[in-house]
Amino acid sequence: MEISEIHVLMKYEFIRGATTRQAVANINSVFIIQVATNATVDRWFKKFRSGDFDLSNEPRGRPKTQVDNDVLKTTVKANFCQSARELSIMYNVSKQTILTHLEQIGKVKSWTSGYRLN
Numbered sequence: 153m154e155i156s157e158i159h160v161l162m163k164y165e166f167i168r169g170a171t172t173r174q175a176v177a178n179i180n181s182v183f184i185i186q187v188a189t190n191a192t193v194d195r196w197f198k199k200f201r202s203g204d205f206d207l208s209n210e211p212r213g214r215p216k217t218q219v220d221n222d223v224l225k226t227t228v229k230a231n232f233c234q235s236a237r238e239l240s241i242m243y244n245v246s247k248q249t250i251l252t253h254l255e256q257i258g259k260v261k262s263w264t265s266g267y268r269l270n
Contacts, residue, residue, distance in 0.1 A: 153183065153187060155209070156207060156208075158179070158187055158188060159196065159207040160207065161179050161188075162175060162179070162188065162192075162193055162196045162197070163196075163200065163205065163207060165178060165179065165193075166196070166197055166200045172190055172193045172194045172197055173190065175188070175193050175197070176188050176189065176190055176193050179193075217253075218243070218245045218249060219243050219245060219249060219250065219253045221253055221256055221257050224239070224243070224250075224253050224254070224257060225257045227239070227242070228254075228257075228259060236250045236251050236254065239254075
């Protein structure tokens, strides 16, 4: 089932006057798998109540990256002895974020030598 078809069903249930729970139960009773959740239907019902009956999804996208990999690579190249913790403090992000970006630029952890930053 296409997402746009589910949106039509939610709009139909809203116009019919169903509550969020009733709409979820009605929509899911027709299909083998759960295609609607309370949170999703509630979000769409709020949109409909505001007068917006456009059934297309608004683009949400991913948040901008907090660390520029090129800048991180330059920083690591200038001082390869820095720990991931020190880098996380420098960039004001979590240690896991730094570890993820280090992996993206090919600076991976080696069990014998720690992080290879050079």
